[in-house]
Amino acid sequence: AQSVAQPEDQVNVAEGNPLTVKCTYSVSGNPYLFWYVQYPNRGLQFLLKYITGDNLVKGSYGFEAEFNKSQTSFHLKKPSALVSDSALYFCAVRPQSGSGNTGKLIFGQGTTLQVKP
Amino acid sequence: DTEVTQTPKHLVMGMTNKKSLKCEQHMGHRAMYWYKQKAKKPPELMFVYSYEKLSINESVPSRFSPECPNSSLLNLHLHALQPEDSALYLCASSAYQGVQETQYFGPGTRLLVL
Numbered sequence: 001a002q003s004v005a006q007p008e009d010q011v012n013v014a015e016g017n018p019l020t021v022k023c024t025y026s027v028s029g030n031p032y033l034f035w036y037v038q039y040p041n042r043g044l045q046f047l048l049k050y051i052t053g054d055n056l057v058k059g060s061y062g063f064e065a066e067f068n069k070s071q072t073s074f075h076l077k078k079p080s081a082l083v084s085d086s087a088l089y090f091c092a093v094r095p096q097s098g099s100g101n102t103g104k105l106i107f108g109q110g111t112t113l114q115v116k117p
Numbered sequence: 118d119t120e121v122t123q124t125p126k127h128l129v130m131g132m133t134n135k136k137s138l139k140c141e142q143h144m145g146h147r148a149m150y151w152y153k154q155k156a157k158k159p160p161e162l163m164f165v166y167s168y169e170k171l172s173i174n175e176s177v178p179s180r181f182s183p184e185c186p187n188s189s190l191l192n193l194h195l196h197a198l199q200p201e202d203s204a205l206y207l208c209a210s211s212a213y214q215g216v217q218e219t220q221y222f223g224p225g226t227r228l229l230v231l
Contacts, residue, residue: 032216043121043207043222044160051217090159094216104173105220107159 006108021076023091121223140191140208148214149191152207167214
């Protein structure tokens with residue numbers, strides 16, 4: 001079965017400190033990996049994606065993520081957290097399908113990031 | 118511009134009402150999606166349209182009826198809903214229905230069924 005895991009329901013960091021939000025995946029074939037952020041009462045905003053190439057992907061708002069094939073991980077990182085980064089973060093994967101390309105997004109359960117001043 | 122708009126922002130309806138949600142994008146995207154999201158949970162895919170044709174129906178009850186009148190518009194018609202259908206309904210679009218394509222989400226319609 002294809003799945004995404006975000007092992008932490010909540011991550012707490014102090015403003016100015018580096019942050020990491022973890023994501024691991026299990027898919028057959030090459031994964032296409034995405035990170036989205038959702039602020040309260042808002043839709044999902046695209047942050048970044050990994051398709052192929054450089055394992056370090058840079059995205060919006062200073063976020064980056066590192067693809068690690070051997071550990072099947074795609075952790076989201078930011079060198080210096082802001083209070084305004086506090087939100088719900090979703091990792092998602094679109095597995096490379098064999099027969100029929102559904103393009104379905106498989107989401108993790110989400111991680112709430114709390115950045116305290 | 119990666120904007121997907123949705124109307125209305127909020128909707129309250131009774132179980133016997135008929136209402137519609139509307140989604141619009143002007144990015145030239147040919148794939149559009151409806152998702153349902155409960156509080157603090159990941160979005161759940163409901164329907165996918167590709168080139169204005171229904172591509173995926175994730176076994177959604179018939180009280181939800183999608184419609185794609187043209188490449189820019191996506192509607193979700195609601196009839197005889199249940200209180201458990203109360204949720205945030207998100208629309209998304211992508212250039213194509215391909216694994217590499219980024220889905221861009223609208224702000225959602227928050228639905229309350231009484």
